[in-house]
Amino acid sequence: MMKKILLAGIVMGLICGIGSAADRSDNTSFTGLVKDALDALMDTDALVLDEKGEDEDYFLFCSRRLDVTSSTIIKNEWGRVISYDRVPIPCQAMVSYYKKPKTQYRYVALTIQVLGEPQPVPE
DSSP states (O other): OHHHHHHHHHHHHHHHHHHHHHHOOSTTSHHHHHHHHHHHHEEEEEEEEOEEOSSSOEEEETTEEEEEEEEEEEEOTTSOBOOGGGOOSSEEEEEEEEEOTTOSSEEEEEEEEEEESOSSOOO
16 A cells, blocks of 8 residues: 555656646756757767768768768758758768767768868868
8 A cells, every 4th residue: 555655656746747847948848858868969070071872862971971861951051952962072061960879880960061172182
């Protein structure tokens, strides 16, 4: 009987905690926690894209594969959205990406902002 009372108290505490978190509008709210968790998984770096896939949509940087999905947003130097085919290779780009689960040296691009030719130009 005591276990049931303790379990009911824990469940009620969790329900009240979730309800109060949903009512908050600051960064400690549920959406703020989700955003913080996504930021922890995602990286944003300036990368040099060395090669482009022919059969599949991907780029290579430092022998690592960066997959381009249908939800990846690619922009040129002026901030206009461009297609995968219009990305010049080699190029320097600011890329937001995350590591693909259960793989090694594979990443998924969320956004790609082309910055121009890499400096210095690779040989």
